[in-house]
Amino acid sequence: MTAFILRRVLQAIVVMLVVALVAFSLFQYVGDPVQLMLGQFATPEDRVRLTHELGLDQPFYVQFFHFVVNAIHGQFGVSLRIGKPVSVLLAQRIPATLELSICAALLALAVGIPAGVYAGLRPNSWLARTLLSLSLLGVSLPTFLIGILLILVFAVILGWLPAFGRGEVVHLGWWSTGLLSKTGLMSLILPTITLGLFQLTLIMRLVRSEMLEVLRTDYIKFARARGLRDRAINFGHALKNTLVPVITITGLQLGSIIAFSIITEQVFQWPGMGLLFIQAVSYVDIPVMAAYLCLIALVFVTINLIVDLLYYVVDPRLRADRPGGSGH
Amino acid sequence: MNRPLLEVRHLRIEFPTRRGVLVAVDEVSFTIGPGEVLGVVGESGAGKSLTGAAIIGLLEPPGRIAAGEILLDGERIDRLPHEAMRRIRGRRIGAIFQDPLASLDPLFSIGQQLVETIRTHLPLSEGEARKRAVDLLQEVGIPAAARRTGHYPHQFSGGMRQRVVIALALAANPQLIIADEPTTALDVSIQAQIITLLKRLCRDHGTAVMLVTHDMGVIAETADRVAVMYAGRIVETGPVADVINAPKHPYTVGLMGSIPSIVADRDRLVQIDGSMPRLNAIPPGCPFHPRCPRVFDRCLHERPDLMDAGSSRAACWLYDKVPA
Numbered sequence: 001m002t003a004f005i006l007r008r009v010l011q012a013i014v015v016m017l018v019v020a021l022v023a024f025s026l027f028q029y030v031g032d033p034v035q036l037m038l039g040q041f042a043t044p045e046d047r048v049r050l051t052h053e054l055g056l057d058q059p060f061y062v063q064f065f066h067f068v069v070n071a072i073h074g075q076f077g078v079s080l081r082i083g084k085p086v087s088v089l090l091a092q093r094i095p096a097t098l099e100l101s102i103c104a105a106l107l108a109l110a111v112g113i114p115a116g117v118y119a120g121l122r123p124n125s126w127l128a129r130t131l132l133s134l135s136l137l138g139v140s141l142p143t144f145l146i147g148i149l150l151i152l153v154f155a156v157i158l159g160w161l162p163a164f165g166r167g168e169v170v171h172l173g174w175w176s177t178g179l180l181s182k183t184g185l186m187s188l189i190l191p192t193i194t195l196g197l198f199q200l201t202l203i204m205r206l207v208r209s210e211m212l213e214v215l216r217t218d219y220i221k222f223a224r225a226r227g228l229r230d231r232a233i234n235f236g237h238a239l240k241n242t243l244v245p246v247i248t249i250t251g252l253q254l255g256s257i258i259a260f261s262i263i264t265e266q267v268f269q270w271p272g273m274g275l276l277f278i279q280a281v282s283y284v285d286i287p288v289m290a291a292y293l294c295l296i297a298l299v300f301v302t303i304n305l306i307v308d309l310l311y312y313v314v315d316p317r318l319r320a321d322r323p324g325g326s327g328h
Numbered sequence: 329m330n331r332p333l334l335e336v337r338h339l340r341i342e343f344p345t346r347r348g349v350l351v352a353v354d355e356v357s358f359t360i361g362p363g364e365v366l367g368v369v370g371e372s373g374a375g376k377s378l379t380g381a382a383i384i385g386l387l388e389p390p391g392r393i394a395a396g397e398i399l400l401d402g403e404r405i406d407r408l409p410h411e412a413m414r415r416i417r418g419r420r421i422g423a424i425f426q427d428p429l430a431s432l433d434p435l436f437s438i439g440q441q442l443v444e445t446i447r448t449h450l451p452l453s454e455g456e457a458r459k460r461a462v463d464l465l466q467e468v469g470i471p472a473a474a475r476r477t478g479h480y481p482h483q484f485s486g487g488m489r490q491r492v493v494i495a496l497a498l499a500a501n502p503q504l505i506i507a508d509e510p511t512t513a514l515d516v517s518i519q520a521q522i523i524t525l526l527k528r529l530c531r532d533h534g535t536a537v538m539l540v541t542h543d544m545g546v547i548a549e550t551a552d553r554v555a556v557m558y559a560g561r562i563v564e565t566g567p568v569a570d571v572i573n574a575p576k577h578p579y580t581v582g583l584m585g586s587i588p589s590i591v592a593d594r595d596r597l598v599q600i601d602g603s604m605p606r607l608n609a610i611p612p613g614c615p616f617h618p619r620c621p622r623v624f625d626r627c628l629h630e631r632p633d634l635m636d637a638g639s640s641r642a643a644c645w646l647y648d649k650v651p652a
Binding site: 224232236 | 416448496
């Protein structure tokens, strides 16, 4: 177990270093910072001095090393556009994105898995067929279109829900939450549906097809021959086997929810990291872009690690280092 | 013999398809007495496994029992509601399937699977069920049974897994076990062990067995009586020694002749020309007539039922006492 975790953590570190290298090399393409900072009337001596002070005369790998050390401490420099440290900007924006993403993921799981199980168990019922047809819409409609349609119906025509923003937020230490105020919760509904709908339909279709597959296996047939109750077969044996592949996909999707919240945040003017990133792109605000890149990579790597560990818990076949195995 | 344990009467299994109804099993009748071992042989597609699946109520749709009845201890079980049939499966009729590697749920330890099966059918506490699980594993010859209950299926070899499957089938002490090709997927060296084990356990527990196989050797070794199936019908049935030594139906004669033997010094193996008809093209009259070396006029038009032929019964006009 320890060896397994250690191996995965090492792999994660390698991935993070590669991403950091990409983020670091972004800086090489944005012109000369020394020139920018000194302005027109600097002497060559000023140039040499500042280049030395900024450490830009040092070899590439030393600069990269400093970049990584700073990144580990959360220091990505100062935003070129806003003039505040990137770490402060991100810290302000993280709660909004995380709350939105987690709500969307919970919605996708809480509706997607039961709907998928139902559609797998009763593939010929009218409800299952309806769910399946509707899910095609969810998979094929682009996120921004869903968002705009929802705004049109629920904010513009019906006027039930706010069309943009986060509503009123409550500050708990450095964390700002929209979950504790009525307007905050109301504002959360449309973006959550917009962001979660694609994942919801994806999870539902995946669970359904896996469930159908598993129900055809010999061990389910044998479980029936053993006279087990339907509930034990469907929700004990079949569902557990279904969840093995579902865990992977869901884990990866969770990462993409956070990463792709960019579009939803843009549509709803949601003050999260995605919106910050979009604005950074249009102003070529490299420090913010680099920090965002590293942060998203960290999210993906962490989720992958958790997925691997979950696998390990769910599937005994992976626990190969257990004693007494007859070899495989 | 008293009332038979299992009685199958005029069973007919159909598959409705777009191009009409396929009859996979037709007019199949047989009985199994308490503690008796009935071997069912035939080529693949003869309807052996379907008959077994019909008895435990696990025919896969669209397959359905179209006619006939199945009686267990004198009670009809082919029309039982889902839940009542579930209580019979595992409790009164156990089953063993062909592939032991695929029969066990990979995500549950064998102890969990045994305890679950035992507690579904018997009013035992968790602890008592656990003890029974260990006893069962010991009985099927799993070494260090108590320690191995926590192990998962992938940690066992093929032969050991089939032992676990047998333990699961016996978990609630059923009166009848349907063993569908229980040794086909195993190494030859393991096959004999498993057959011996199955035979011993069923003798000890007084369990009757319906042994479905295409392996005549296994039948000769194990069964009391044998039923030979061809194209969805039983063509010959009788005590195992008689059917093997003095087969009556020309198909059985061919089947026996095609088994290599060391004792009988034959230059060539007998071969049955042609192949079993498809379900949608079963010929009229006797379904075997196009391949039969002793075919005569009547076989082309009239379908023979089982009739007495010495100590066995055969579905063949050769044994008709009153020629038409």
